[in-house]
Amino acid sequence: MLFRSKYNERDRGACGLFGWMSRKGRRQNGEGVIEAIANMHERGNGLGGGFAAYGIYPEWRDHYCFHVMYGNEEAKDRTEDLLGQRFEVAHQEEIPHQPHPAITNEPLLWRYFLNSRSLAEGVDTQEYVVSAVMDINAGIHEACVFSSGKNMGAFKAVGYPEDVGKFFMLDQYEAYIWTAHARFPTNSQAWWGGAHPFCLLDFSVVHNGEISSYGINRRYLETFGYKCTLFTDTEVMVYLFDLLVRKHRLPLEVACDVLAAPFWKDIDAEVDEEQKALRTALRQVYASAMVNGPFAIILGFGNGMLGLNDRIKLRPMVAAENGDELYISSEEAAIHVLCAEPERVWMPKAGQPVVGYLEDGA
Amino acid sequence: MRQSLVPRRFIQVIDYEKCQRCKRCVQACGFRALSFEGRVQPDAEQECVACHYCVAHCPEEAITIIDNPLEYRPHDSWTSDIIMQTTRQAETAGVLLSGMGNDRPWGVLWDRLCLDACQVTNPPIDPLREPMELRTYLGRKPDAVEIKVGPEGKPVLATQMPPQLRLDTPVIFAPMSFGSISLNAQKSLAMAARELGTYWSTGEGGLHPDLYEYADRAIIQCASGRFGVHEDYLKAGAAVEIKIGQGAKPGIGGHLPGAKVTAAIAETRGIPEGSDALSPAPHHDIYSIEDLRQLIYALKEATEYRVPVSVKIAAVHNVAAIASGIVRAGADIVYIDGFRGGTGAATTVIRNNLGIPIEIAIAAVDQRLREEGIRNQASLIAAGSIRNSADLTKALTLGADAVAVGTAALIALGCHLCQQCHTGNCSWGICTQRPELVRRLDPAWGAERVANLIRGWTEELKEILGALGVNAVESLRGSRDRLRAVGLDDKTREILDVKAAGE
Incomplete structure (x- = not known):
């Protein structure tokens, strides 16, 4: 039981979040983001820290990169059998890490750069990858795919994020988007799989909050074939983005209208009849996808980064811009660690997404 | 003597x-x-x-x-x-007859289920200070919303939404025909439904001319006797419902004795005064699921696809599979009536022994429709002895979109549950056609009391949602991890998909 929670129950907690991106696609190493999240040390309690980084594998940019943790060799063998059957494994290696006194009980940490085998006509490649992730996470005990996108990866562990960052030697990676998470779970059980970020394909989510609608969000996702295996709120957030944006092809901002749905009184007051019809239909059709309860999240998605609060803003989130840089953080102080005087600092309103996209050609 | x-x-x-x-x-x-x-x-x-x-x-x-x-x-x-x-x-x-619902000590599963509440990690929400949304739409929902790019690059709705019933609170009134209850009782419910922003139901007795003004809040029933069914009737309402069965008497029809068929009832039902009004046990044009499909689409054609079509069934052993078939047959709403549901008259042995409790039925149906990926294709109404806002909340949490209340609304009108509805002697003027008794029930008075009751439930539901830390009813609906069971056996908990308290 190296990284599965002893309790078959959902984790909940409070946390610190930080995100940085360069709209021009300028890459920087992980030292800065480690320093920024360390500034919010008090928001975590050492039971989980993690990072997502985009742009880190340019030499493998066209391959799906699976970051996988294993509790034992058998899980690794079984997973590699499955990967070998379903993919061409272009390259595989241990995820580099160095001993750190605060990081213990480490699982086996491996990454695989994968090409899907030639698929039958009509089979969607991304769907194929998602089902492999689901099959491993739900079907192979002691194996956990914790990121599965292209040219991106997640790094997470039980510990404070600054220690986790050093453990994974994040100063060795260059990324144009970094997100970071300090965890403070109320469930005292700490397990590696439960640390943030949670990822699927290019989506990564770091999350502060508790999803009070978790039960129905999970049951809704299950009707679309998602298997919620990690018993955390955050997992459903990732899958909801995957469902709405990838499968249902909703624009990201529209998906945010589903997750942090506007109130009926505001929809009723909308003068633009077309927008009113759209928002009404979204609430009717996606009632079970509304994420209710306190949350602040930072979503990484390949060509950008998005911050979103719940519909009445029960968790802190501040944003800042400086030149081509976008910052999103639980606390403003952490932004100042990297940028003494940003050009603009603001408190995003409840349910209003903050989105940064890579510039064309970046 | x-x-x-x-x-x-x-x-x-x-x-x-x-x-x-x-x-x-x-x-x-x-x-x-x-x-x-x-x-x-x-x-x-x-x-x-x-x-x-x-x-x-x-x-x-x-x-x-x-x-x-x-x-x-x-x-x-x-x-x-x-x-x-x-x-x-x-x-x-x-055969021995009874009125109202099953009075045998089967136990009420609602009373074995505890709701959750927020402490520390997620804050409760104060419904007096924050919006608390109960608006509910009943009807078929597409799998996904399609978007097209509109003027100025704005996203615009491309999906044609099927017709929906908008409820301001997730409670409707159960079908009770003019005949089974008095015109004044029906009018009380109709007025209350308008006041509350919800719906009442004609039952299978047609729509009296005096109530056409409340037809926009009415669910129009089409039952096996086809009483009072004609084009204007079908087109008058907000929805049409095919009544297959009733929780209190699954598998049997209805019988309004000729003595109760007054001139007004005769006119409304389209039958001769004083003749027995017999509703056959089956619809004589429905002997299989494909026959039901034909009637569903006949009614959709008749109403030009402008209103949702509901199918009401009694909760019986195989209810999940039956409901699945009904959804696939094209129903937009499935109304499930548990075996404690009320009736104007039923064979006592049937009332007390046939069918299953609504708690089990709604859980099984919701789960089955999810497993089959068709839960969005129809809304679910749970009924059959929803007694208070606690039952209401728990029904929603198990997966119902809304509940229907009959008995509780009649109690608001004065009913003391003497269970003598079938005698037609109701002193309160509710379940009687005797003019000197009907006169006792003033619809304005009745409507106010019924509306008061549902307003009270509505406020209580908001309080519960606040304690659960959600500000919209859809965030509780089907969220079964907010329930825990005390004293239920493992198999029942497995079907309800509810953990034991302490788990």
Whole structure:
């Protein structure tokens, strides 16, 4: 039981979040983001820290990169059998890490750069990858795919994020988007799989909050074939983005209208009849996808980064811009660690997404 | 002199010190169970049913109704109820009839389920300070919303949304026909539905001309007797419902005796005055699921696809598979009526023994539709003894989109659950067609009381949602991890998909 929670129950907690991106696609190493999240040390309690980084594998940019943790060799063998059957494994290696006194009980940490085998006509490649992730996470005990996108990866562990960052030697990676998470779970059980970020394909989510609608969000996702295996709120957030944006092809901002749905009184007051019809239909059709309860999240998605609060803003989130840089953080102080005087600092309103996209050609 | 060997169930006790001999009670009793011979006394032949109308209307508070203290010799299997039933049947050779819902001690699963509440990690929300949304739409929902790019690059809705019923609170009124209840009772519900922003249902007795003005809040029923069904009727309502079955009497039809078929009922139902109104057990054009599909689409055609079509069934053993078939047959709403649901008249043995509880049924149906990926294709209404806002909330949490209430609404109108609806003697003017009794129920008064009740439930539901830390009812709907069970066996919990308290 190296990284599965002893309790078959959902984790909940409070946390610190930080995100940085360069709209021009300028890459920087992980030292800065480690320093920024360390500034919010008090928001975590050492039971989980993690990072997502985009742009880190340019030499493998066209391959799906699976970051996988294993509790034992058998899980690794079984997973590699499955990967070998379903993919061409272009390259595989241990995820580099160095001993750190605060990081213990480490699982086996491996990454695989994968090409899907030639698929039958009509089979969607991304769907194929998602089902492999689901099959491993739900079907192979002691194996956990914790990121599965292209040219991106997640790094997470039980510990404070600054220690986790050093453990994974994040100063060795260059990324144009970094997100970071300090965890403070109320469930005292700490397990590696439960640390943030949670990822699927290019989506990564770091999350502060508790999803009070978790039960129905999970049951809704299950009707679309998602298997919620990690018993955390955050997992459903990732899958909801995957469902709405990838499968249902909703624009990201529209998906945010589903997750942090506007109130009926505001929809009723909308003068633009077309927008009113759209928002009404979204609430009717996606009632079970509304994420209710306190949350602040930072979503990484390949060509950008998005911050979103719940519909009445029960968790802190501040944003800042400086030149081509976008910052999103639980606390403003952490932004100042990297940028003494940003050009603009603001408190995003409840349910209003903050989105940064890579510039064309970046 | 009483003819029956069955002892009186209740005894009226008159306090002669207080009684002023005004005889109001003698007139008041719809069952003629009080007479006056020098003083008020229990009638020699007619029996008190404990409807309490006389008690509530005696100006001197001089009347008390008590259980007959006469006890049969105790016996665990031959209880006094069973001995009385046996004796009565020996006297009449008929089937025994009852009104209202199953009164046997099956247990109420709602009372074994606890709701969650927020502490520390997620804050509760104060419904007096924050918006708390209960708006509910019943009807078919597409799998996904399609978007196209509109003017100025704005996203615009490309999906054609199917018709929806908008409820301001997730409670509708259960179908109760004009015939089973009085016109004034129906009108009370219709007025309350308009007041509350919800819907009432015609039941299978057609729509009386006086109630067409409330038709926009009405669910129009089409049942096996086809009473009062014509084009204007179908087109008048907000939705159409095919009644297959009723929780109190699954598998059997209905019978409104000719004595109750007054001129107004005859006109509304389209039958001769004084003739028996018999609803067959099956619809004679529905002997299979594909036949049901034809009727669903015939009704959609008749209403030009402008209103949702609902199918109402009783909760029976195979309810999940049946509901799945109904959704695939094209129903937009499935109404499931549990075996504690009320009735104007049912065979007692059927009322008390056929069907399954709504708690189990709604959980099984919601889960089955999810497993089949068709849960969005129809809304679910749970009914069959939803007694208060706790039952309402738990029904939603198990997966119902809304509940329907019949008995609770009748109690708001004065009903004391004497279970004598089938006799047509309702002193309260609810389940009777006797004009002198119907007159007692003022629809404006009734509507206000029914609306008060549902407003109270609505406020309580908001309080519960706030305690659960969600500000929209859809975030609780189907969220079964907010329930825990106390004292339920593992299999029942597995079907309800609810953990034990402490898990």
